[in-house]
Amino acid sequence: MADKKYTPMQFGHLKGLKGISDAVLEVHFKLYEGYVNRTNKLTETLAGLAAKGEAAGTNPAYAEMTRRLGFEYNGMVLHEYYFGNLKPGGSGGTAPANLKKAMEESFGSFETWLADFRAIATMPGIGWAVTFQDPRTGWLSNHWITLHETNNIAGYMPIIVLDAWEHAFVPDYKANERAKYVDAYFSNIDYDAAEARLKK
Ligand SMILES: [Fe+2]
Known part of the structure; x- marks a missing residue:
């Protein structure tokens, strides 16, 4: 029987993010x-x-x-x-071709996906904003997860994940300034890492 013991992953390369x-x-x-x-x-x-x-x-x-x-x-x-899905400096202002195409197919445009995701990321409460992909259809959808476990969609793949708990941005920003943190998140987002999560 396997010894089911997880080891924490190391993310020291994230030092030097903009605004976080x-x-x-x-x-x-x-x-x-x-x-x-x-x-x-x-x-x-x-x-x-x-x-x-x-x-x-x-x-x-x-x-x-x-x-x-x-x-x-x-x-x-x-x-x-x-x-x-973060890296210092981010990967640029827009998604690479395959991810952008998936966003356009599901939301009409990259900008509409972004506005929708940002709206979810700034909802009151503690939780997560997540873009999931339905593995059956390939469609993307944006969701709010309360705490860590409520509203997860069974079997769907997390493609873009934003931590909206206050520990993710306080004391860099005040508790009522989550939108500023969301701006910082997007200046560090690694869209290439997100794209690599897509089911082709
Ligand atoms: Fe967190």
Whole structure:
């Protein structure tokens, strides 16, 4: 049986982003590592309960830890997509050909996709703005995820991921200045990395 233990990915190359300070990134990396560690801990603890024959929906400890898995797993994975679609200096103001074509097919234009994504990214509350691709049709759609786990679309591929929790931009910006952070995000976005996630 595999030892299902995740190792935190390293994103030190992101130092020097425009408008997102190294200090905010450092804290963010620590928060991300916390999700990885708790995913591992929960997995190990639940496996231990199962091995002892204590896996039961009527066991409150088993049931509540199982409910928490979606929060911790998605907290880990969404951060990897988020850090993975940033790079210092970004990749330019518009998407490369294949990604742009997918945006045009689903939204009419790159600009309409961008306006829609920005609107979602500045919605009140803590969560994530995500452009997903439907693996069956290839269509793109933009979604708001509350916390890390509510509104994820089963089986869809995250293509562009923005962390809209306040820890992603405070104290670089005030809590009511998320739009400024979203501007900074787009000056660092790596559209090539996003395009590489597309199913051809
Ligand atoms: Fe985060």
